Amino acid sequence: MAERADALIIGGGVIGASIAYHLTLRGLKPHVFERDLLGSGNTGRSAGGIRAQFTTETNIKLSLYSIAFYERFKEILGADAEFHQVGYLFLAVSPEQLEQFKARVAFQRRFGVQVSLLTPDEVAAQWPFLRTDDVYGATHSAKDGFAGPYEVTIAFANAAKQRGAVFHEQAEVQQIVAEHGVARGLQTSIGEFSSSVVVAAAGPAIPALVKPLGIEVPVVPYRRHLFMTETFPEIPDPIPFIIDSGTGLYFRKETGGIMLGMVDKSDPPTFSMNVDDAYLEKLVEAALMRAPILEKANILNGWAGLYDTTPDHHAIVGSVDEVKGLYLAVGFSGHGFMHSPAIGAALSELIVDGAAKCVNIDPLSLNRFAAGAVVEETNVI
Numbered sequence: 526m527a528e529r530a531d532a533l534i535i536g537g538g539v540i541g542a543s544i545a546y547h548l549t550l551r552g553l554k555p556h557v558f559e560r561d562l563l564g565s566g567n568t569g570r571s572a573g574g575i576r577a578q579f580t581t582e583t584n585i586k587l588s589l590y591s592i593a594f595y596e597r598f599k600e601i602l603g604a605d606a607e608f609h610q611v612g613y614l615f616l617a618v619s620p621e622q623l624e625q626f627k628a629r630v631a632f633q634r635r636f637g638v639q640v641s642l643l644t645p646d647e648v649a650a651q652w653p654f655l656r657t658d659d660v661y662g663a664t665h666s667a668k669d670g671f672a673g674p675y676e677v678t679i680a681f682a683n684a685a686k687q688r689g690a691v692f693h694e695q696a697e698v699q700q701i702v703a704e705h706g707v708a709r710g711l712q713t714s715i716g717e718f719s720s721s722v723v724v725a726a727a728g729p730a731i732p733a734l735v736k737p738l739g740i741e742v743p744v745v746p747y748r749r750h751l752f753m754t755e756t757f758p759e760i761p762d763p764i765p766f767i768i769d770s771g772t773g774l775y776f777r778k779e780t781g782g783i784m785l786g787m788v789d790k791s792d793p794p795t796f797s798m799n800v801d802d803a804y805l806e807k808l809v810e811a812a813l814m815r816a817p818i819l820e821k822a823n824i825l826n827g828w829a830g831l832y833d834t835t836p837d838h839h840a841i842v843g844s845v846d847e848v849k850g851l852y853l854a855v856g857f858s859g860h861g862f863m864h865s866p867a868i869g870a871a872l873s874e875l876i877v878d879g880a881a882k883c884v885n886i887d888p889l890s891l892n893r894f895a896a897g898a899v900v901e902e903t904n905v906i
């Protein structure tokens with residue numbers, strides 16, 4: 526016989542763990558199913574960046590809620606998120622980009638984001654290791670920063686467990702069970718579980734899991750790399766999370782070394798997480814161009830993970846018309862770690878109270894694609 530639970534969550538990444546924690550705050554005792562180990566998916570491969578410098582109201586509000594949560598993380602969860610508010614620095618490398626940056630800053634300030642526009646001279650004075658002769662300006666928000674994705678996931682999971690949630694690791698969900706348009710439970714590698722609430726939070730795996738239910742989720746996996754250098758005191762702590770909007774290069778400090786990544790928009794969709802050495806060559810070229818001192822740095826290791834990407838770079842969060850009781854939390858398009866506190870809080874409100882109050886997540890519904898109500902997030906890293 527199937528074991529009964531208040532709610533069943535597929536995926537033990539930061540999103541599943543946050544939803545589990547927030548559901549326990551509202552009196553539910555969910556079960557979470559993770560086919561591998563908690564945080565071992567894309568969460569554990571993330572750069573941990575947290576920023577409010579987005580271009581849509583929804584993403585900005587998700588960030589502001591989440592940043593306030595990260596600031597009080599230890600007080601709330603009793604564990605350290607390793608949150609470092611070093612700021613995010615976006616560099617504009619053309620007059621057109623600078624105009625876009627100015628418009629973004631005006632928009633972000635409407636929602637209370639503390640963000641400033643810097644001149645190339647100001648950038649050069651504060652971060653002299655950056656090449657700025659091709660920089661037209663920059664934006665900087667001191668409240669942005671980064672935290673530890675694994676630490677945050679485990680903190681959510683531990684707090685949820687203390688309140689009665691159950692986490693099953695090495696437990697793969699094989700099928701979502703629904704009858705007559707109503708969620709009934711899950712078939713998993715460790716048995717059957719029944720519940721009228723099922724939350725699909727397993728990243729790029731979700732489209733294939735919900736397709737048999739007649740639900741099309743427009744999420745495509747793109748591989749993203751990160752590389753670490755050995756300890757590099759030549760660029761002293763702290764530096765912001767720096768993004769070169771020309772090449773897509775980004776980097777920050779991590780435990781004394783430099784963590785580097787780059788968005789290559791020409792990459793085709795793939796489920797492969799193998800490290801591509803050709804990619805490292807492109808990244809090193811972009812890095813030396815922006816911070817020539819990195820010539821002295823040695824690459825220590827690298828890894829790759831997947832962005833579960835939607836057409837408008839907004840997540841898909843909420844209920845679905847096809848199956849009552851089934852909720853999606855997927856398609857985070859590279860910003861799921863930072864938004865995990867807000868997503869957990871808002872989705873738990875939707876599940877328990879029927880409406881999300883802390884942040885309006887209506888614009889994240891799957892329906893937006895069919896309804897043509899799509900607003901694109903353009904500041905994607």
Ligand SMILES: Cc1cc2nc3c(=O)[nH]c(=O)nc-3n(C[C@H](O)[C@H](O)[C@H](O)COP(=O)(O)OP(=O)(O)OC[C@H]3O[C@@H](n4cnc5c(N)ncnc54)[C@H](O)[C@@H]3O)c2cc1C
Nearest residue numbers: 536538539540560566567568571572574698830861862863
């Ligand atoms: C290189 C890289 C850098 C990134 N940098 C940032 C950043 O700076 N800031 C930021 O906010 N975000 C960043 N992201 C994105 C971020 O990692 C994701 O948005 C976030 O981790 C999503 O969390 P998740 O829980 O949805 O997914 P995941 O962490 O992937 O969790 C989903 C889990 O579901 C499990 N699963 C899959 N199928 C099944 C099944 N059938 N049964 C049971 N379990 C299953 C997987 O094993 C996995 O652990 C980055 C991502 C990458 C790849």
